[in-house]
Amino acid sequence: NAGVTQTPKFRVLKTGQSMTLLCAQDMNHEYMYWYRQDPGMGLRLIHYSVGEGTTAKGEVPDGYNVSRLKKQNFLLGLESAAPSQTSVYFCASSIPSGEAFFGQGTRLTVV
Amino acid sequence: EDKVVQSPLSLVVHEGDTVTLNCSYEVTNFRSLLWYKQEKKAPTFLFMLTSSGIEKKSGRLSSILDKKELFSILNITATQTGDSAVYLCAGAGQNSGYALNFGKGTSLLVTP
Numbered sequence: 483n484a485g486v487t488q489t490p491k492f493r494v495l496k497t498g499q500s501m502t503l504l505c506a507q508d509m510n511h512e513y514m515y516w517y518r519q520d521p522g523m524g525l526r527l528i529h530y531s532v533g534e535g536t537t538a539k540g541e542v543p544d545g546y547n548v549s550r551l552k553k554q555n556f557l558l559g560l561e562s563a564a565p566s567q568t569s570v571y572f573c574a575s576s577i578p579s580g581e582a583f584f585g586q587g588t589r590l591t592v593v
Numbered sequence: 594e595d596k597v598v599q600s601p602l603s604l605v606v607h608e609g610d611t612v613t614l615n616c617s618y619e620v621t622n623f624r625s626l627l628w629y630k631q632e633k634k635a636p637t638f639l640f641m642l643t644s645s646g647i648e649k650k651s652g653r654l655s656s657i658l659d660k661k662e663l664f665s666i667l668n669i670t671a672t673q674t675g676d677s678a679v680y681l682c683a684g685a686g687q688n689s690g691y692a693l694n695f696g697k698g699t700s701l702l703v704t705p
Contacts, residue, residue, distance in 0.1 A: 490681065513690050513691060513692075515690075523697065524695045524696060524698055525681070532690040574693075576691065579624050579625060580641075581613075582693055
């Protein structure tokens with residue numbers, strides 16, 4: 483009963499490097515989301531997807547790109563990492579207007 | 594711009610106390626108000642509220658929504674040290690794919 487799985491769980495990047503965070507869900511949910519969580523800022527929406535092949539920008543999309551080629555997967559890419567992108571990243575999925583289920587998070591440090 | 598505000602931001606209580614956490618919201622095309630508990634890792638779901646005045650309960654936790662005043666409360670009775678966590682409130686609207694708009698959370702510490 484995996485639910486929402488994020489990989490990797492931890493990563494350290496150098497400024498300017500690129501990486502992709504993978505989110506996979508096995509609940510057949512249409513909607514998927516990427517959030518970042520920073521101290522004192524709460525969870526902020528980066529990008530979201532309402533179905534396979536569709537993506538849209540959230541509150542803080544700059545510096546990130548996403549893709550949803552398969553319904554069960556939602557990828558978050560950082561093309562050129564910056565120290566300001568040091569954060570904990572959470573993926574979530576839901577049915578329309580339902581509760582969101584979260585992955586365990588990815589702790590990313592950019593040095 | 595959508596906004597969710599939680600108060601207090603932090604709270605320290607003794608075991609056995611009752612606490613009330615507050616959440617006010619301004620969410621375009623409001624659909625639901627959700628509460629989550631976060632202990633170091635991923636937020637875990639507590640309640641989803643869509644109708645005013647109907648209390649939802651789960652053990653010692655309960656929550657209610659006031660859609661006229663745009664307000665919700667989360668009550669925890671007979672607190673235990675295991676209740677120590679950050680409690681997150683989030684509003685969901687029909688815009689942005691029902692994405693949750695989170696408040697900054699209330700950090701609750703229950704001391705023995």
